[in-house]
Amino acid sequence: MSANDQSGGGAARQGQLKREGLIFEHGAPGRVGYSLPKLDVPEIDPVESWGADQVRDDIAGFPEVSEVEVVRHFTRISQHNFGVDTGMFPLGSCTMKYNPRVNESVARLPGFAAAHPYMPYSMMQGSLELMERLEQALAGVTGMDRVTLQPAAGAQGELTGIMLIAAYHAHRGEQRTKVLIPDSAHGTNPATASFCGLEPVEIPSNSRGTIDIEALAAEADENTAALMLTNPNTIGLFEDQMDEIARIIHDVGGQIYCDGANLNAILGKTRPGDIGIDVFHINLHKTFTTPHGGGGPGGGPVAVREHLAPFLPWPTVERDDSGMLCLDWQRPQSIGKIHTFQGNFAILVRAYAYIRALGPEGLRQVAEDAVLNANYLRVKLEGHYHLPYQQISLHEVIFSDRKQKKNGVTAMDICKRLMDYGYHPPTVYFPLVVPGALMLEPTETVSREELDVFIDAMIAIAGEAETDPDVVKGAPHSTFLRRLDEVGAARRPVLRWDPQAADTDGD
Ligand SMILES: *Cc1c(COP(=O)(O)O)cnc(C)c1O
Numbered sequence: 253m254s255a256n257d258q259s260g261g262g263a264a265r266q267g268q269l270k271r272e273g274l275i276f277e278h279g280a281p282g283r284v285g286y287s288l289p290k291l292d293v294p295e296i297d298p299v300e301s302w303g304a305d306q307v308r309d310d311i312a313g314f315p316e317v318s319e320v321e322v323v324r325h326f327t328r329i330s331q332h333n334f335g336v337d338t339g340m341f342p343l344g345s346c347t348m349k350y351n352p353r354v355n356e357s358v359a360r361l362p363g364f365a366a367a368h369p370y371m372p373y374s375m376m377q378g379s380l381e382l383m384e385r386l387e388q389a390l391a392g393v394t395g396m397d398r399v400t401l402q403p404a405a406g407a408q409g410e411l412t413g414i415m416l417i418a419a420y421h422a423h424r425g426e427q428r429t430k431v432l433i434p435d436s437a438h439g440t441n442p443a444t445a446s447f448c449g450l451e452p453v454e455i456p457s458n459s460r461g462t463i464d465i466e467a468l469a470a471e472a473d474e475n476t477a478a479l480m481l482t483n484p485n486t487i488g489l490f491e492d493q494m495d496e497i498a499r500i501i502h503d504v505g506g507q508i509y510c511d512g513a514n515l516n517a518i519l520g521k522t523r524p525g526d527i528g529i530d531v532f533h534i535n536l537h538k539t540f541t542t543p544h545g546g547g548g549p550g551g552g553p554v555a556v557r558e559h560l561a562p563f564l565p566w567p568t569v570e571r572d573d574s575g576m577l578c579l580d581w582q583r584p585q586s587i588g589k590i591h592t593f594q595g596n597f598a599i600l601v602r603a604y605a606y607i608r609a610l611g612p613e614g615l616r617q618v619a620e621d622a623v624l625n626a627n628y629l630r631v632k633l634e635g636h637y638h639l640p641y642q643q644i645s646l647h648e649v650i651f652s653d654r655k656q657k658k659n660g661v662t663a664m665d666i667c668k669r670l671m672d673y674g675y676h677p678p679t680v681y682f683p684l685v686v687p688g689a690l691m692l693e694p695t696e697t698v699s700r701e702e703l704d705v706f707i708d709a710m711i712a713i714a715g716e717a718e719t720d721p722d723v724v725k726g727a728p729h730s731t732f733l734r735r736l737d738e739v740g741a742a743r744r745p746v747l748r749w750d751p752q753a754a755d756t757d758g759d
Contacts, residue, residue, distance in 0.1 A: 278321045285319035332732050334676045336544075340698050340706055344648045344679035344691025345438065345486055347516050347538035354609055355541060355602035364601050369593040373578045380577035383569045383594060386604045387553075393607075393615065394512075394532050395523025396555035400564045402595040406513055409533030409552030410444040410480075412565065415587045416531060416556060417478045417507045418448055419563040423585065426505070428477035434463050436487055436683040441480045441511060450477055457685055461487040461641045469500050476506040478531075483524070484514045486683040486691075488626065488645040490522075498528025507531065507560075515539040516695070517623055517647035520616030524555070531556050540603040549596040551603060565590045621696035622647040625703060629692055632707045636714040640686050647695070653688035656717040661724045663688045666713055668735060669727035673709035 298307045317325075334341070341348035359365065367379050387399040403409040414431065421428050431445035434455045442452035453471055458464040462485065472479075479501045483491040491497065501508050510529040516539045524532040536542045536551030544550065556564065566586040567579035594600070610618065623646050630639065630649040637651035653663040667677030667690070679691040694703060716724050728734060 278325060279315040279317040281316055283316045283318055283321075285317060285322055334671075336697075339674060339676070340694065340702050341676040342678045342692045342694050342706070343676060344488075344650070344693040345513060345682070346544070346679065347513070347535070347647075347693060347695060348544065348676075349516075349538075349541055349695040350697040351541050351543050351602075352606060352609065355605045358605040359598045359601045364598065367597070369597075373576065377577055379597065380569050380579075382601060382604055384571075384577060386600055386607070387569065389604070389607050390534055390553055390555055393515075393519065393523070394534065394555045395525025396529075396532060397525075397558040398561040398564060398568075399553050399555045400568070400590070401551070401553045401600055402565045402589070402591040403533070403552035403554060404591055404596055405537070405550040405552045406511070406533055406535040407440040407444070407552070408590065409535075409554045410440055410509070410511065411447060412552075412554045412587070412590050413509050413531040413533055413556075414444050414448045414450070414478065414480075416554070416560050416563045417509065418450070419585065419587050420507065420560055421477055423563070428506070429475045431477055431509075432468065432471055432479045432501075432506075434481055434485065436461070436485050436685050437480065437482055438486060438511060438513065438682075441482075445480065455479075457487075460643070461485070461489045461685075462491050462493065463497060465493055465496055465500070468497065472500050472504045472506065474504055476501065476504050478507045478509045480509045480511065482511040482514060483527075483529075484517045484646040486514070487641055487650055487685070488514075488517075488648040488691075488693075489641065489643060490518075490646060494527040502528070512555075513538055514647060517619055519619040520612060521619050525557060530560060536599055536603040541606045542599045542602040549599055551596055551599040553595075563587055618696050619647070622694075625694040625696060625698060626692070628700075628703055629694060629707065633710055636711050637690065640689075648691055648693035650683075650686055651690045651692070652686055653690065656714065656721075656724075657688065659717050659721040661717040661721050663690050665724045665727060666690060666717070669713045669716070669724045670709060671728040672730045673712070675706060675709060 336348050336350055363378055364382070367376055373380070383401055387401060390399045391397060400412065403412050428450075430451045430453050431442075432455050433441050433445065433452050434457060436457050442454075445452040455471060456464045456467050463481065468479070479497070481491060481497070483494070485491055498508060507530045508528055509531045510524050510533075512524070512533045513535050515534060519539065532555045534540070534551075534553045534555065536553065537544045540551075542551055554564075562583065562585040564583070564586060565588065566583045567581045568583065569577060570580040572578055607615070626645055626647050626649045630645055633639075633649075633651060636655075638654035640650060640652055653661065653666060656662070656666060663680045667680050670677050678693075679689075681689055682691060683689060694706075698706075713724060723729075726735075
């Protein structure tokens, strides 16, 4: 695949842009997308029926459009997007893998899709059994004792997990104040600790990219509520000194929270419960192929060891004496509710469908293929991009822009140029311990052929950075919009079309 620079496309390109520009300017007064039969019942006066304040003659500035205009409008906008259904999405740490369609058909079964959370238990045995089985499957995968399915995402799982740990310490009459967090951690980790009123304390990484054990031992004391680590960590490396880490933290009475965003790398290989971890969250939208869906709804179940189970959010799914499934609210030590009802139930159905479709052998194969793909990228690209950590990596691999920086080309420029080659950019500038980081996670759902084409694109961009750096710095050239003001988009987001603003500034 070669870069497709359409920026100089002349009249045709101008015409295309004009058509695109018309996106929000369709329609004409009186144009409609429906036709109704003639009224054959007595007409009512809406003002008389509902009052003048409830009735309007006109929706100001609302476009009046035909059906085909609406369909083309939304279809065209969807084509400006990039998703896991479009192509390889190597966004490191996010595990953007393909979402199998069988998950969708199972989630749409009427018994699941039309279930109401207030149905009597006798009518929701199937849904409760799915939750019971998913809990057991996740406990099995993680080697933990109990699981709550309520949290809606990893970040909410972290909040739940640290609340569980705080409740555990409080129950023992202890007021612990700090959470130790390695410097390679995701930003949600320190945010979670602060949100719970605890002080995040940064632990440096050693030159191998794993936790500096001496620094950890120096910080760990009777004020340590927890260590929050990520394993494999965000550098894609396995924390191989878990015995020592667990001993240090447990000796001072602390708990070990593990951020499970990288579970994909160790599925069926290592179980957090077997390596000293007390609490572990699972991102269903990463490891278990439920859609990321533009920020939600997701699933962030939290798995715990037995001693933390009494504090889990209520209600839990249990069986009564007759074997009937029910929801148990009689949990006096529970931290309470974390999400309405049972979390994002339809997401739970998808994750369960995926687990059953693969089985234990399939899940192990996922981890093996994900790790193989990341290392294939590492080996093929290490001659072209600076590789800060030399070891064999797990499911993701980190390069940096150090080589390209000499020509003024940054990680951000490389990402933007990748879009011209038809790929979603990798994660950039994360983890913070690697300046100019480019974090690639191909996942197991990409084929060898696609990986090779992606590698060619990365190598071509490295070449351009030498011979024609301006083409990289000016990228993207082929997208509908060129380089965007990302800071402005985050600080001053325009989330809906405003006809007045469109009239005045023409944008
Ligand atoms: C994705 C991620 C999170 C946050 O998970 P969400 O499900 O997006 O809330 C936390 N830690 C790491 C390492 C992650 O990659």
